Amino acid sequence: MNTPPELNRLDVRSVFGIDSPLKVTAFRERSEHVPDIDPDYRFNREVTLALLAGFEHNRRVMLQGLHGTGKSTHIEQVAARLNWPCVRVNLDGHLSRLDLVGRDAVVLRDGQQVTEFQPGIVPWALQRPVALIFDEYDAGRPEIMFVIQRLLERDGQFTLLDQNQVLKPHPQFRLFATSNTVGLGNLNGLYHGAQQLNQAQMDRWNIVATLNHLPPEQEMAIVRARVPAMRDEARQAQLQAMVQFANLTRQGFKVGDLSTLMSPRSLISWAENLDIFGDLQLALHLSFINKGDESERPVLGEYFQRCFDQELGTP
DSSP states (O other): OOOOOOEEEEEHHHHHOSSOOOEEEEESSOOTTSOOOOTTOOOOHHHHHHHHHHHHHOOOEEEEOOTTSOHHHHHHHHHHHTTOOEEEEEOOTTOOHHHHHEEEEEEEETTEEEEEEEEOHHHHHHTSSOEEEEETGGGOOHHHHHHHHGGGSSSOOEEEGGGTEEEOOOTTOEEEEEESSSSBOSTTSSSTTOOBOOHHHHTTOSEEEEOOOOOHHHHHHHHHHHOGGGGSGGGHHHHHHHHHHHHHHHHHHHTTSOSOOOOHHHHHHHHHHHHHHOOHHHHHHHHTGGGSOGGGHHHHHHHHHHHHSSOOOOO
16 A cells, blocks of 8 residues: 555664663654654653553553543654654544444545545554554443454454455554543542443453653653743742642542642643743632632642642632
8 A cells, every 4th residue: 555664773761761771663754643752751661661562562552540641642752752653533422433434425536426435544544554542542432442342452453344344454553542540430530421441342452551640850840841931940949839739739639629630731831821920829820720610729729828838819
């Protein structure tokens, strides 16, 4: 179908900055579906090794964790450094079986309208050197999940019943998924809409890794890299307190005291808005507090008092 891509071998330690003697396969050339490289990205060692095993050894890898930990971004940034094309599909309620498999469509051929089968995202990706990522995997409806199940087998062949055709995966096709739970449903009430997944399907995932939020030092380094104003030595104590506040919201979310948590993205927005407005509390309200339930303000006020030794007022 296409000219096979040229492959290369990369040293994991030098490319990803993690302690490992491994070398992995990568493409020599970048193509249109390769994600952009974020030079400031910090890689989690365990998760990175799990993802690299997926790329190198064609293992099916699921990445699980709280929202805001950057699960999809972690996969994309690994793919970006391998020059590996990457396509994300969100398994939301509007995604249908036809979107995945394909459908008949009317097209123009030599001025004539003809009915022609248009492949969905699964057969399209399956036949290409592409890493296919299913986001929000635990939110997928049952009829969607059984379409995906066949891909999880080692040979991963896919049958198009309407076309009487069996598709064999491209040698460089890879499959990943992200989820907030591990297929057990919304047990703790944190993720409404999460489905209890078929355990026979969960068993077909070769690797399940967990991504938590970064250690405070690494998160501070990311904020400094993204917001130059936060590199000032005089701001380091303030930045440390901001990261401490973010981690308190994450703990509060886990135990049910809060309905939302401060993600690294919101933390960076807080730092950016602090640089714009010059007001710590106003920046916090605009970046995070106004997104949550007003009844939770006393809890956030307690966190703020603990981190900054001052009362949290209204903007």
